Amino acid sequence: MTNKIKFTKMHGAGNDYIYVDTTRYPIADPEKKAIAWSRFHTGIGSDGLILIGTSDKADFSMRIFNADGSEAMMCGNGSRCVGKYVYEYGLTDKTEITLDTLSGIKILKLHINGKTVSAVTVDMGSPLETGEVCFGKEYPFRSTQVSMGNPHLVTFVEDISQIDLPKIGPELEKYHLFPDRTNVEFAQVIGKDTIRMRVWERGSGITQACGTGACATAVAACINGLAGRKSDIIMDGGTVTIEWEEASGHILMTGPATKVFDGEIEADNGQPK
Numbered sequence: 483m484t485n486k487i488k489f490t491k492m493h494g495a496g497n498d499y500i501y502v503d504t505t506r507y508p509i510a511d512p513e514k515k516a517i518a519w520s521r522f523h524t525g526i527g528s529d530g531l532i533l534i535g536t537s538d539k540a541d542f543s544m545r546i547f548n549a550d551g552s553e554a555m556m557c558g559n560g561s562r563c564v565g566k567y568v569y570e571y572g573l574t575d576k577t578e579i580t581l582d583t584l585s586g587i588k589i590l591k592l593h594i595n596g597k598t599v600s601a602v603t604v605d606m607g608s609p610l611e612t613g614e615v616c617f618g619k620e621y622p623f624r625s626t627q628v629s630m631g632n633p634h635l636v637t638f639v640e641d642i643s644q645i646d647l648p649k650i651g652p653e654l655e656k657y658h659l660f661p662d663r664t665n666v667e668f669a670q671v672i673g674k675d676t677i678r679m680r681v682w683e684r685g686s687g688i689t690q691a692c693g694t695g696a697c698a699t700a701v702a703a704c705i706n707g708l709a710g711r712k713s714d715i716i717m718d719g720g721t722v723t724i725e726w727e728e729a730s731g732h733i734l735m736t737g738p739a740t741k742v743f744d745g746e747i748e749a750d751n752g753q754p755k
């Protein structure tokens with residue numbers, strides 16, 4: 483007998499994940515499912531898998547698995563989509579939702595348009611660690627490390643179109659200074675408080691957008707005097723607005739959340755027998 487699981491494909495600025503309500507469909511071996519289902523030819527195709535569940539500390543919980551099966555502490559774009567999912571699928575009628583993640587409890591404020599959620603503002607908390615990295619002769623730039631619960635390495639360059647992201651992304655992801663690997667962002671200031679950013683994500687490769695990466699980029703820009711406390715981060719798949727609140731020290735991320743389709747998959751699809 484096959485065990486069918488209902489899922490929803492959603493994206494935040496093009497960063498696409500498979501979402502499963504685990505209160506209805508508990509998922510065994512999520513690491514293996516993330517690998518199998520994220521594959522484009524034999525699975526559903528995605529940047530990873532996001533599990534929505536219950537929590538004794540918050541309204542809902544979120545777990546995020548990259549396409550290589552590794553579990554991450556936080557997902558900015560995913561958290562906005564979880565807000566849209568729980569509201570539009572009737573799991574809550576609240577428009578302010580608490581979300582339990584491995585990186586702490588995040589507060590989601592839903593922007594409602596009729597019966598749908600058009601955008602979400604997430605209080606991402608404070609950036610945890612920041613620091614400068616110099617690579618000496620190996621790479622001719624200075625980068626800024628920022629933790630948004632998960633690790634980011636942000637490098638500002640004069641011309642982002644000159645960056646060979648498929649080559650340098652995986653090299654920096656696994657660079658010896660980063661034992662837990664890192665997400666890699668290259669960014670270019672293109673106007674006042676307007677930054678173009680491209681990302682190589684730890685565990686998923688090039689994605690169209692990264693929410694925590696956008697937060698890290700805005701923080702790095704502010705620390706390095708390249709932007710003020712509020713900036714627009716333009717990524718391949720869309721734009722998010724990041725505000726680093728002075729009073730609280732928290733980062734507020736506002737951006738879109740979009741449903742693509744609902745589907746059903748056999749639980750063992752794509753997995754080695």
Ligand SMILES: N[C@@H](CCC[C@H](N)C(=O)O)C(=O)O
Nearest residue numbers: 554557558559632692693694
């Ligand atoms: N795309 C996400 C981040 C997903 C996790 C990341 N690849 C990691 O391993 O830390 C986002 O929108 O924040």
